[in-house]
Amino acid sequence: VLKSATHGFDAFWAAVSAPRVLAAYRVSFACALFAALINLVFGLLLAWVLTRYDFPGRRVCDALIDLPFALPTAVAGIALTALYAPKGWIGAPLADLGIKVA
Numbered sequence: 001v002l003k004s005a006t007h008g009f010d011a012f013w014a015a016v017s018a019p020r021v022l023a024a025y026r027v028s029f030a031c032a033l034f035a036a037l038i039n040l041v042f043g044l045l046l047a048w049v050l051t052r053y054d055f056p057g058r059r060v061c062d063a064l065i066d067l068p069f070a071l072p073t074a075v076a077g078i079a080l081t082a083l084y085a086p087k088g089w090i091g092a093p094l095a096d097l098g099i100k101v102a
Contacts, residue, residue, distance in 0.1 A: 004012075015021070049055075050062055084091045084101045091101055 046061075046065070050058065050065075081102070082088050084094075086092065086095045086100075086102075094101055
């Protein structure tokens with residue numbers, strides 16, 4: 001942070017307003033908007049179905065929806081790292097095939 005602050009505000013502004021950076025901003029915000037709209041439609045539909053109807057697997061579906069709120073991101077990252085490590089359940093067979101995941 002200190003090293004980058006020595007270049008001054010003009011260099012900072014030139015870096016954050018470069019054409020490639022602006023294009024990256026547009027792609028990021030467009031993807032976020034698109035994902036939010038998809039989540040709005042399917043989330044509303046799923047919420048409607050879960051509250052109005054009783055069907056087999058309803059509790060499992062509800063539990064899968066609640067899982068990201070109960071499971072911290074760090075725990076999920078550690079679990080995925082353990083699975084995809086060269087000695088993990090998924091990483092070991094892939095390593096035998098010559099595929100390096102991480």
